[in-house]
Amino acid sequence: MGKGGGCVPSKKRKPLVVSDDPPNADTDIPVPLPDTAILESGGFNSPPKLRIFIVFYSMYGHVEILARRIKLGVDSIDGVEGVLFRVPETMVPEVLEQMRVPQKADDVPVMSAVAELAEADGLLFGFPTRYGAMAAQMKAFFDSTGQLWREQKLAGVPAGFFVSTGTQGGGQETTVLWIKYTIWTAITQLAHHGMLYVPIGYTFGTGMFKMDSIRGGSPYGAGVFSGDGTREPSETELALAEHQGKYMASIVKRFGRPRTLQT
Numbered sequence: 001m002g003k004g005g006g007c008v009p010s011k012k013r014k015p016l017v018v019s020d021d022p023p024n025a026d027t028d029i030p031v032p033l034p035d036t037a038i039l040e041s042g043g044f045n046s047p048p049k050l051r052i053f054i055v056f057y058s059m060y061g062h063v064e065i066l067a068r069r070i071k072l073g074v075d076s077i078d079g080v081e082g083v084l085f086r087v088p089e090t091m092v093p094e095v096l097e098q099m100r101v102p103q104k105a106d107d108v109p110v111m112s113a114v115a116e117l118a119e120a121d122g123l124l125f126g127f128p129t130r131y132g133a134m135a136a137q138m139k140a141f142f143d144s145t146g147q148l149w150r151e152q153k154l155a156g157v158p159a160g161f162f163v164s165t166g167t168q169g170g171g172q173e174t175t176v177l178w179i180k181y182t183i184w185t186a187i188t189q190l191a192h193h194g195m196l197y198v199p200i201g202y203t204f205g206t207g208m209f210k211m212d213s214i215r216g217g218s219p220y221g222a223g224v225f226s227g228d229g230t231r232e233p234s235e236t237e238l239a240l241a242e243h244q245g246k247y248m249a250s251i252v253k254r255f256g257r258p259r260t261l262q263t
Contacts, residue, residue: 047079049079049080049081050079050080050081050121050122050249050252050253050256051080051081051082051083051119051120051121051122052074052080052081052082052083052120052121052122052123052124052245052248052249052252053082053083053085053111053116053117053119053120053122053123053124054067054070054071054074054082054083054084054085054124054126054245055085055086055087055111055117055123055124055125055126055141056084056085056086056087056125056126056127056162057086057087057126057127057128057135057137057138057141058086058104058126058127058128058164059099059101059128059135060101060102060226061102062128062164062224062226062233063126063127063128063162063163063164063224064104064105064108065224065232065233065238066126066162066164066222066223066224066233066237066238066241067084067124067126067162068084069233069238069241069242069245070082070124070126070162070222070241070242070244070245070248071083071084071245072242072245073241073242073243073244073245073246073247073249074245074246074248074249075245076242076245076246076249077246077249077250077253079253080121080249080252080253082245082249083120084108084109085108085109085110085111085116086104086108086109086110086111087110087111087137087138087140087141088110088111088112088137088140088141089137090136090137090140091137111141114141114144114145114147114148115147115148115153117145117148117153117154118148118153118154120157121157121158121252121256122157122158122159122198122248122249122251122252122256123154123157123158123159123160123195124159124160124161124162124244124245124248125138125159125160125161125162125186126161126162126163126164127161127163127164127186128163128164128165128226129163129164129165133185134163134185134186142189145193148193149192149193152193152194154193154194154195155193155194155195156194156195156196157193157195157196158195158196158198158248158251158252158255158256159190159195159196159197159198160197160198160199160200160221160244160248161186161220161221162217162221162222162223162241162244163216163221163222163223164216164223164224164225164226165216165223165224165225165226198247198248198251199219199220199221200219200220200221200222200240200243200244200247201219202219203243203247204217204239204240204243207236207239207240207243208240210236215234215236215237215240216233216237217237217240217241221244222237222240222241222243222244223237223240224237225237
């Protein structure tokens with residue numbers, strides 16, 4: 001090598017020539033090429049999606065309708081997906097039959113192991129109200145999360161609520177907030193677990209102020225008035241539910257990191 005002259009070809013080095021010898025399988029090891037199928041699917045480049053678990057109890061289907069619409073909103077945000085779960089039923093089939101409770105669709109699994117909650121990047125809980133409090137099935141589900149509470153597995157996880165009530169005075173707000181002596185309230189469940197309560201506020205815009213028709217939902221979360229059970233959710237109520245899904249997904253995406261990547 002000369003001074004300042006860079007690399008100088010060695011006079012002793014033989015020139016490169018094309019060999020006529022056949023390739024040697026033992027010594028000529030090809031450099032593996034990337035799997036184009038994986039590249040095309042984004043396997044090397046796409047991070048795992050953030051997952052929001054939409055966990056609900058629905059007796060006559062109103063909460064389930066909201067849950068499915070919320071999932072639609074969650075799935076519309078890039079990099080986030082909604083996963084539906086039912087909580088276990090606590091009433092015996094004979095009583096449910098007498099109450100004319102319809103059969104549940106089998107495309108939504110029952111979350112029989114509450115430890116699964118720790119796999120979520122965000123949580124949305126939906127339930128009907130009973131005398132201003134959450135339904136006993138959902139309360140029993142929360143009561144079974146003691147091990148998660150002891151280990152604080154859910155601390156820091158964003159969470160929210162959506163509800164169904166029979167009437168306008170049925171407790172859509174008092175079920176979520178500890179108001180008027182309602183001791184079985186949802187917000188206390190989040191507080192003891194250290195979860196982060198995410199209300200939707202008035203981010204729905206003008207839809208939050210419409211007075212021309214009956215509408216469930218509030219700044220605390222989506223909602224529906226079921227009446228005697230025959231009333232279906234209005235399009236405004238469904239739009240608010242979809243908005244809640246989008247809003248929660250955007251919050252989780254802004255602050256969250258896939259729990260599958262956390263050590």
